[in-house]
Each structure stands twice: as structure tokens, then as C-alpha cells.
Amino acid sequence: MASRRFSSMLSRSFMSSPSLFPLRGKNTNVNRGAHRYSNHAASIENTITPPVKVEHTQLLINGKFVDAASGKTFPTLDPRTGEVIAQVAEGDVEDVNRAVLAARKAFDEGPWPRMTAYERSKILLRFADLVDKHNDEIAALETWDNGKPFEQSAKVEVPMLARVFRYYAGWADKIHGLTVPGDGSHHVQTLHEPIGVAGQIIPWNFPLLMLSWKLGPALACGNTVVLKTAEQTPLSALLVGRLLHEAGLPEGVVNIVSGFGSTAGAAIASHMDIDKVAFTGSTEVGKIILQLASKSNLKAVTLELGGKSPFIVCEDADVDQAVELAHFALFFNQGQCCCAGSRTFVHERVYDEFVEKAKARAIKRAVGDPFKSGIEQGPQVDSEQFKKILKYIKHGVENGATLQAGGDRLGSKGYYIQPTVFSDVKDDMLIATDEIFGPVQTILKFKDLDEVIARANNSRYGLASGVFTQNLDTANRLMRALRVGSVWINCFDVLDATIPFGGYKMSGIGREKGIYSLNNYLQVKAVVTAIKNPAWL
């Protein structure tokens, strides 16, 4: 089954909960027509009460929950209804300054970078244990604030949060510099030192995973952090922040400032006492971050930005498996993935069958209240995204693509959108060039490898790609020819803690996860000592 080929983490969870991604046999009799959506429509109209209380709404600065200096708050909304979940402290420049001061002190004078790496690793491991213990509570907050299926939060994403921390806990005491040969009588060493105070600005689509990708390596290397969550999803990070301190993290090491990009985010990017900024989000905002860093203190910048990733179904593909995988590649997380396989290139030999089956699969997708069991797709995160996606769907229709499925909102409240499939998409249509960030699959036809390589690479983005083939030569050729940071062959969204992730071109700068992410949080210092009478050089 194709869905078993997803990352080990994902597949393990899915196998224990097949309803999350219904496995589809070759002879599955698929219900057709929009009426299929109504199976879960009741859950859209009758909202399920989330099994969790919001305990933390203030900023987390220097180990304490505090109000914003201005006293201001902003509402965070339930995407199932548009109603207010909670009022959250709205951090701004002054709060960022306070957080940076705390982080600076924790770095310049505090115990965190000075304790042994083994001690740091034990604190990170204790935190992972606490995450396990609070798994469902954290997952419920994540789903409430974001709209993603609870089963996905509870069985995949929160466990992956713990997983990423365990991974980087294991790195803490294995961060090695080199001793280096010199050209003369010199003893040369490189010291890999923590970079200092890191500013980290994370998006709303995977609030906790993005937090783990950023905090894990930063903390393992001995840095301190000011983290700004997305204004759409501030809640889960605050709970997790509390757990970090319960695990023994010294005060000031992780500070969490909720707020908006144009205020708190900009304050971080342009701060003179932040040594490094890491941002995940849109390419447009990424450009602003890079500009602010260049105008302020030239802080080091890593960016994980947008994508328009090709998913290439070759002529030898098993169509049923390809359909299932391509469906997952695009629709996972309501299509709100920077690496979504949003350009589905299908070889002409299997194109018609593929389109027919992709349509059927989309229609069958279980959309509804994300707290309901068996739901594959919840609402989009907010009204802005919701409207943007509907606008792109309109573009698709107007530009002459064939609307195979979906095309409209679902239900009468909240931000639910029907799983939407376009075929006969041309490369220059807006839906084929822009990142839609929603449940809209665009299917394009191709004839041969040279052509699909050229078309796949003809994008300003270069984040990820999927390749579906049994042919070794095809796979080997595509993996090298695609100008993207990730190539998934007969799988997709394999985002293990160990595997580096990041973009070519305008999809970003740098790599996160794996050993590669450590470099983002280390300075390399070369130490050269003159030596006398060396026994060897």
C-alpha cells in the first residue's frame, strides 16, 4: 500500500489507525459526487468540544509567564467556527527586547552554554518524556488552534516533537570540531561554539514540528532562543514552553513571544543583539527577514520558504498506488505544507486513468471536524487562507483547467474547503506557478523525461519533489536532475528527524534537521598554535 511507504513515523501511526488514510485497493468501489462529503458534514455544523483547557496565554520570558508590556492581547480563533478560543498576550518591540535581554543574559552569563553537553542532553531527554506524558493535551491544543485532524496531531506530530528532541539530545555530546593539518609547524583546531542568541520565527501549519526543528538543534548546541509563534497558532508552544522549564531548562534559555510578524517578527529580524535568525514561512516574508538582517547587524539567516513541488508519476507506475501517494502528497494537512506535491506531473500513458482515480480519491476524502475520529481533513487555518484558496480555484476555472472535483467551500461555517482536483493544467496557469497552500491538486500531462525535468525545474521554487517509478535509471536520473532540496522516491513527506530538509532557489537558505541543522547554530573558530619540534605534521 502506498500509504505504508510514508515516513516510518507516519506509517507506524497510520497502520494503527487505518481510518486516517483509508487504504485503497484496486477494486475499491468509490462513491461519486459531492454528496459523499455530507457523511461528515454534520460534524462541521455541530462542533465537538475540545478535550483541553487553555492554560497559558501570556508571553514566556525569562522562565515566567508575563503580559505584554503594552497590556495588549489578540484573539486566536477556532478555524472550525471562526470563534475566539482565547485572548493571547500580543508581544511587540518592547517584549522582544525583554526576551532578548533574558536570552542574552542566559547565554552570556547563565549555566546553559556552560554546563556539559551531556547535562544538556539529559534535560532535552527529560523534556521529551514530559511531551510523551502530555501527548493528548498538547495535541488537542494544536488541533483546536490549527484545525488539523486530532489523530494526526496525537499520533504523528506530537510524537515527532518528542522524537526530534531525542534526536538532538543525542547530538549534544557529539558535536565535533576538527583538528586540521596546517602548511607549517602549527597545531590547528576548530572549535564549534554556540552562535549565541537565536531568533526563531515559526509558521502556523506545523506549529510544534517547526518549533522542534528550530529549538532542537539550537538547544543541543548550547544557544538561547527567542521564539515567535505564528499569530494563528500561539497556544501549543506556550504549553510546551512550560514543559521545557519543568524538565530543568534554566530561565531565559527559551523565551516565547506571541504576536504578529510585522511587529514582533520584525523586531526579532532587525534586533542588534540577536546573533542568528531562522524563519519558516512564505517567500515574501523571507525576503523581508533577509533585508532586515542585512540592514541591522548582519545576523546569520536561515530560511525555509515556499514551494511548488513536482510529483512525477512515470509511465511504469502502478496507477492506484501513484494516485494514493499523490493524493497524500498534496492533501496532507489540508494542503498546508510548504513541500506539498502541488504539481502532479503524470505520464501521458497513464494520465487518463490517473485523473479519473485521483478525482475519485479526492471525492472520498473524509472532511469534517478535526476532533472527529477518521477525519482526514479539517478546516483551513483562517479566513485569509480560506479566501485565498477559493480565489485560486476561481483562477483555475477561469484559466481553462478542468475542475474534476471540489471547487467550493464545505458546510456553512468555519474554513472547510472541498478537496479540489484540476486536470488539463498548463504550466503558465496561476494554479501551476503559485503556492496555493490548500487542498487543490493540479494535474499536468508529460511525454518524456527530458521534458518533465525541464518543466519541473521551471519554477522559482526548489523545495521538494516526488518521483514515482520502479525504473532504477529513471529514479537515479531524476534524483540528480531535479533542482530541489528533497527527492522522495516512491514515498512522500518522509520528514524524519535525521533527514535534512530545505530549499534550492527561492525556497530558502540552509537545511534543517539531521546533522546539517547543527551548522545553523554553531560558529566555527579556527585556533592555530605554533609548535616546536613536532614529531610529525
Added chain:
Amino acid sequence: MKNGKCNGGATAELPEIKFTKLFINGQFLDAASGKTFETIDPRNGEVIAKIAAGDKEDVDLAVNAARHAFDHGPWPRMTGFERARIINKYTDLIEQNIEELAALDAVDGGKLFQMGKIGDIPAAAGHFRYYAGAADKIHGETLRMTRPSLFGYTLKEPIGVVGHIIPWNFPSIMFAMKVAPALAAGCTMVVKPAEQTPLSALFYAHLSKEAGFPDGVINVVTGFGSTAGAAIASHMDIDKVSFTGSTDVGRKIMQAAATSNLKKVSLELGGKSPLLIFDDADVNKAAELALLGCFYNKGEICVASSRVFIQEGIYDKVVEKMLEKAKEWTVGDPFDSSSRQGPQVDKKQYEKVLSYIEHGKNEGATLLTGGNTIGDKGYYIEPTIFADVTEDMKIYKEEIFGPVMSLMKFKTIEEGIKCANNTKYGLAAGIVSQNIDVINTVSRSIKAGVIWVNCYFAFDLDSPYGGYKMSGNCRESGMDALDSYLQVKSIAMPLHNSPWM
């Protein structure tokens, strides 16, 4: 007694001995022969327990279990992270049983109980936690092939079934140092602890079951070197043997591997490690390091600084300070927290150490302090220091493995280096000096695997450790140790139309 006060010889409560049988395929079993051997309390020579005496047939059974666990079982097929979760759980269990494990090593090996609690057992746990963190960080490489149209990469595969033969001087740390990286790599194993100290290894075996290792991954066969040990070294179905012990036995292990299936061999052997104290050294610190380096763990440590070279300008001062400090080096019951030195591990070692002391005297070295036994029972020996030792004496050349220090004087840096290297061993060395040029020159010049500058026994989880010359052929600890338990497989295939090479 001339030096080394002996404290009262407290008779502490013996820990309860719960495990005395072989641990094979997840079960405690009697030896096939039904035979047992006695493990002795070195404080008094009395029997602690009778332990199953594993022999060839038991090793065969254990190898079968390990082979099955490797060839068909889940262990090498799990993800590195899944292995890490089990190893971490194991670590937690070890930490919950520190007191009992320390007591077992103290009663079995005569090791200081306090040191076990704060040193040996936490360090053993540390090895497991360190390698749990390493299990998902074993990277092969994709290659830059030099021939046109080729694509290549390497896979680092677990080597298979490993035989570990461990010594009695650090039963817990040696167990962890060998077992932990092998587990992280995905290997299965047969561990043979020393016949002097089988108790803690069996306790670790019990905890491994509780931690959830699949059956057959860790097997422990207690017994003797000439029987169980030899069966491991010459077994046709063991892929790799790792041994820590004497150079003489190391040689036999390598021969057995050579005459059987050419299994990979890693050896951590003896040493006669130099400590060089230069004229600019802090006298107090130098004296303290010399004593610690030579007498720690009753001198039963392969890296002991058993040859102390002192530059002539500071020689008298350091010797005077050392003799003063030696008086405070209390020998006594290892369960007494005021003891710095317990009894030698067994009668054989005790007698061997005493015979070296006699050699020292007969060959003309000057006995500055010690030289006698302590008390009328058990295997206690005074910390012993010989001066005027020359390079032709037995006590200069041979590993004594007891609390016996040889002192020598040297003039220049060059002479110090030459003396330090004047040995068939090359395990460790210490340098005491504040001069950066001296430190850099000497550290590169000494042919030894570990150099400790202004410190001694600076072992670390992340720091590889092993010998030059006849001190061995591998490295343990740190990420380097993983290589001992991995095969490198290179994979190459044709590549067509690649846009870059």
C-alpha cells in the same frame, strides 16, 4: 606499616546475590555440564557465590541465540531510533540500581563502593545513554565517483554477532563500553565476563530483559578464559571479537581468530604508561596526579601511570610531596567510605604484585615507601614507590597491575620523550607542565593512544580510547568505537545523463 593507614576493615552487609546462572536467549540457565565455579570476596578470600561455569557447549548455545536474533530477529531490523528507545530504557534501569550494582562490583572485585556509586556505575549508564543517542547517527556517505557515469554510496551495516570478553578491573564500565556501541550498531552479542567478577554482568543481563531487548540480543556466559573465552575467540559463527585484558591473552585471541574464521578482532591490552612531570609543574598537583594515576583502583587499571618520570629540577620536591601524600592514601575495606584503596582482586594477582615488589628490591631499586601486605586476611597491599628504577629492570618494563610506582629522573624534553616511548606498550600518557610548547611537542611525540595534560584518567564518553603498539589495535568510547561494530558496504551502479558528476 610504613605508610598507607589501614582502616578498621568494616564488614559491610553483602548484597544479595540474585543471579548466578548463564543468560542465554533471554533465560537464566545452568551450564550444560552442570558445573559451577566459586567467585571470591577479595577482602577475606571467602566464597560469595557459586556461578555457572560456561564452556564450549554453552558458548555454542549463546552464539546460536545471538545468530538467530541477528539473522532473523527484530533487533537489526528496527530503526536506530527504536533501538535507542530500548537502550535509553536500559540506562534508566541501570540508574535505578546504582547502589546494588556498585555493591556487586565492590564485593566481587574489591572495588571502592563509594567510587562505584559516583563513578563506575554512572559512567556505565552514561555509555548506554551516549550510544542510544548515536544509534540514529550512523551515516554512510554518497560518493564522488571518479569514473564517468557511476553512482556510488556506502552503507554502514552491523557486523553481526559479536563476542565480548571483558576483564575484572572495571566490570561495569567495560561491559558498557563494549555492549553499548555494539547495540547501537544493531549487533547481537555474547558477553563473557571475567571469572573473578561475574556478578554485575549477570545483573546487567537481568536488566536487559526488563528493558525489552529481544531475546538473544545480549547473552552472558560466565566462565574461564581457557574454556568459554577460547570458544568465543575460535567460534566459526561469531563475526567479531572484542577483548580487553592482558597482552598475552590478546595475542591468543588474535591467533584463535586467525586459525578459525578470520573474525575481526579488537584488542585493548596492557600498558606501562608514563607520567612526565616537568620542571615548571605545580608540585602539589604533580604529586597528587602521580599517586592517583598509579594507585587508583589499587593500580589495577591498564592506563595506570606506572612509570613516573620527573625532571631533575623538581624531582626532590615532587618526591617529598608524594611521600607525604602517600601516608594519607588509606587502604581498607572497599565498603568503608574513608578507604582510597581496597584489596587486589584475587590471590593470584596479589602474589604476582608481591613478586614484582621482590624483583624491584633484588634488582636494586630504592624502596621509598610501602612494599608490604596489610592485615592478616584478604589481598591488601601497601601503596609502593620505588626510586632509581632503570630501564632494564622488570618493574620498569612489565605491567604489574598493582599499586607499585617506578620513579625515574630525566634532564631534557628530548630525554623525557625518549624514556616515555621506551616501552613495548602505548596506551596512555600524562604530562604535567604549564608550558604550551612543551605540551604540544610532547603530546605529538609520545606513541600512545591517549594523552592527559595536567590531568589523569580524563576518560570521557565522547573521547576515543585505545592503544598504540602492543597495547591494542582499536578505539573504544566516542563515535570512533562504532566503527568496530560496522561493516562498510560500497554500492556502485551505472548512471545515465546526470547533470553533474
